[in-house]
Amino acid sequence: MAFAVALFSCGAAAEIPQTARNAHVVVLGEQHDNPAHHQRQAEWTEAIAPKALVFEMLTPDQAANANFAWVDQVELDAAINWSQNGWPSFDMYFPIFKAAQGAIIYGALVTREELRAQLEKPVSEHPLSATFGLDRLADPEEQSAREVLQANAHCGALPEEMLPVMVDAQRLRDAALADATLRAVQATGGPVVVITGNGHARSDWGMPALLAYAAPEVRVFSVAQGEDSAEVDGAFDLTLDAPSPDRPDPCEAFK
Template sequence: MRKQRLTLLLLLFLMTACSSHTPLGNPEAPYPPQRKPEIGDILHLPTGVYVDQQALYDNAERVQVVYVGETHDNPASHRLQLDILRHMAKTNPGKVSLGMEMFTPEQQPILDRWSAGELEEKEFLKQVKWFKNWRMNFALYRDLLTFCKEEGIPVLALNANKKLQHKVGRVPFEELSEDEKALLPEMDMNDPYQRAMAEAVFSDHNMGQNMLDGFVRVQTLWDETMAQNVAAYLRSVDKDHQIVVVAGGNHVRFGYGIPRRVFRRVPASYLLVGSHELRVAEGKEAVTMNVVSPDYPMPPYHFITYTEYELLENEGVKMGILLGDDKDGLLIEGVVPDSVAEKSGIKKDDVFIKMDDIDLEEPFDLIYELNRMKVGDKIEITLKRGEETLTLPVEFTEAKPEHSSMEMKHGKK
């Protein structure tokens, strides 16, 4: 009996001792690289070995799903996505698809027409309501989506219904209607790593518990919906088909977002690829967040590329106007002081009719054209002012920060 008690005490001691051990090394980078990374480097995080692009491509060839986490407004992220997709399309022609966080299943028929070459860019963006639904400058995604159109690569809409997203952000799941509950994917709300990420993001904001809970619900809805749609694709194709999934870094990094939830449904092989900005371009500092990431017990990616947080080469131009609707054109509801619009003589309550020879029937028509222009370009705006029709020359100068956001009924432009 005494021997049994001593054995039990020894086991308890060993268990307690083991539970108090700190990790041997850094779980997020178990093998520290031999030198500091530089812009352009690619690091295999599990081994701490720097590799070239071809090694990354070779690994991508061997899996069914390649997740590429992005910084939405960093052009370097999108070049990485295109490089990987282009290589996979070359080595596995006709058997690669692109899954995108930026679209929802309601838009799938439009995406199918785009990949089939049936839509020009302006009509495509108009139909998917790009500037309303995603709002990032399309120039960031143009090369990626144009490549899909040119090569006939299917583009898959992955994200959740917008109305459901907004509702889930406001109310707990149990308060949804039966019809709304029927739209939910299988949900796992108990992932501790996702919760820790949400709390870290919210630590940089002065928001309450209800807002945090709503954010966690929406984040989980996004991840589970995207995982469900990726899994449905995998079930519908042969195992030699591949999908490149592009989504924000927090949906991919550490694997707990989309990847783990896909694997729960379909245990397919996958690769996590991401990037880390070593340098922030002048002018980007204001958009970075002061977030201290939790410590996680695993590497964030299999491969990480080191980049600069770049400026978009051409971000379009701004006029400094507040747009509304009018049956005969675009109503100017406000003009920003000292803006291009004010300097050009544009006034509140003017109604835009044309930009050069382009009819302006809805805000999209103007927004699309301005996003394609650059500083120094000149146009003519035809407008109505009361009973008078005027044509005013407009020259675009460097936009000031206060002119650069799109927040209005249709946005400040």
């Protein structure tokens, strides 16, 4: 469960508690298509003034291409090819980059092709497995809860035998995100801001949990962003709220 809930406001930077300002890493969760969530992320980022930004949405190569003295949104988009990568509009994400212009950009996206190759072997054999604790036996209750979330996220359309595979994919993405974040902390000393979905931001089994396993000395503050006062699954240091945007039924694609 989250420790606190607050409504979105234009003065979102005033919401930032001192524990977040003192953290090495601040993980800012989101619903990917919610403009209010991204506005808040930009305001928090500007207030924190991170030395590095880690994006779930960028591959390491894309992130490397962002580390130059770009002038405007068009130039940065052309360099990282955001508008062609399938994520929501760069109009929502660019203010986050602008809020920390000059910070080092890190990418943690595992492409579908890379993930497919990684899933051909057990998660325990992944090169990052021992560092981030993926070689440990999964807790049965956690595994079951993860599978239920995957089933719900895919509107009950996945075959039951696919659910453990989807959980493994999520864990591998968490490991990639934790690895990029740890490298950012080691290179810069922090603070580091991480932009990712709420599922990866959760401190009970998401990226912060893996980071705590690998580097318990790193102080992490995790933020979830919900919609319309609905509860967000998982544990976080802070849960914030915002109105939901108009969006089509996500389950239509599975019908």
